[in-house]
Structures are given as structure tokens and as C-alpha cells.
Amino acid sequence: MAYKQEQARHPFSPVYDEGSRVLILGSFPSVISRKQGFYYANRTNRFWPVLSAVFEEEITDREAFCHRHHLALWDVIASCTISGSSDASIHDAVPNPIEDLVSEIPVRAIFTTGKLALHLYERYIDCPIEAIGLPSTSSANARMSLEDLVREYRKIRIYAEQKN
Numbered sequence: 001m002a003y004k005q006e007q008a009r010h011p012f013s014p015v016y017d018e019g020s021r022v023l024i025l026g027s028f029p030s031v032i033s034r035k036q037g038f039y040y041a042n043r044t045n046r047f048w049p050v051l052s053a054v055f056e057e058e059i060t061d062r063e064a065f066c067h068r069h070h071l072a073l074w075d076v077i078a079s080c081t082i083s084g085s086s087d088a089s090i091h092d093a094v095p096n097p098i099e100d101l102v103s104e105i106p107v108r109a110i111f112t113t114g115k116l117a118l119h120l121y122e123r124y125i126d127c128p129i130e131a132i133g134l135p136s137t138s139s140a141n142a143r144m145s146l147e148d149l150v151r152e153y154r155k156i157r158i159y160a161e162q163k164n
Helices: 031-036 047-054 062-068 098-104 115-124 146-161
Strands: 005-009 022-026 071-075 077-083 091-095 109-113 131-134
Touching: 022 098, 022 115, 022 146, 047 146, 062 071, 071 098, 091 115, 109 115, 109 146, 115 131, 131 146
Parallel strands: 022 071, 022 109, 109 131
Antiparallel strands: 005 077, 077 091
16 A cells, blocks of 8 residues: 655553553554554564563553553654654654653663664653664564564563563
8 A cells, every 4th residue: 555645643641650660662553553552562563472471461551561560661753744653754753751751760771673763762861861772573574583573672672570
């Protein structure tokens, strides 16, 4: 299906609570995520299967899972011009106020899901925490196997489980 360029605004809030130790940032929600109102909602995206393997737990409630494991989710972009779900088509990006969120919660590490999210973070966000880039979990990143992604994403668990 071909999509035309459209001006889109991020349609849902970040997931976090007062115990969030790790902030995971994507670039901008996919069409399916925008329709469903939650992060990584496309069934072909491997984000949730990867986290399930990393934390060795079946995920039945995604938001509760995030809170239980001290994870916060958001995207770098608040609004942009985009064609469908294509990160490559993004322009006129306006960032989310990530610095404000980080000042409210005890984030120890920030991870980005994909090269564009890392690039956007480095370009637009003035935050004292350096982002650690992880590979995209999108099915478009077919060169990375599920096992490869799990190996890379294990870094998240280390920071999420640190007590101090």
C-alpha cells in the first residue's frame, strides 16, 4: 500500500512511572501503532518478543511489564511529515521534550531502537544522558535474527535491574 506524505502528531503519551530506570526511545510510531495507541503494536515488529526473551517472561500486559521492569517508552519525535510508517520519509521533525521526562524519573540509561532514533536524539535532544543505539526490531531489519536482537537488547536488563 502506498502512502502519501502527511503531517502527523504523536498520538499517545510516554509510558513511565516513578521507578523507571531505563528509557527506550523509538523514532515515531508506525501507522499500526498510531491506530492502536501503543508502542510497537505491529505484530511483525520484534520489539515485544525480544523484551520477552531478555527478561525471560511472557508479556501479557505490555504497560504492566514496562512498570514491573522499570522501563519507560517514548519516541524522539512529537510530530513530523511522514509517508506511512517509513522512517526514511520523515522530515520536518519536532522533538518530544525528553529532557523534561528524564528530569522527573530516575533514568540511568537511554536506549534507542534503530539508527534514525539515535541520530534524532543526538541532533535534537539536549540531555545529560548519552543514548546507546540498539538495532531496529522492525521486520524491515531482516539482517538481524531474533537471537542477534536479544543479545544486543540484554544491555537493557543490566541497567533496569541495578538498584543504585
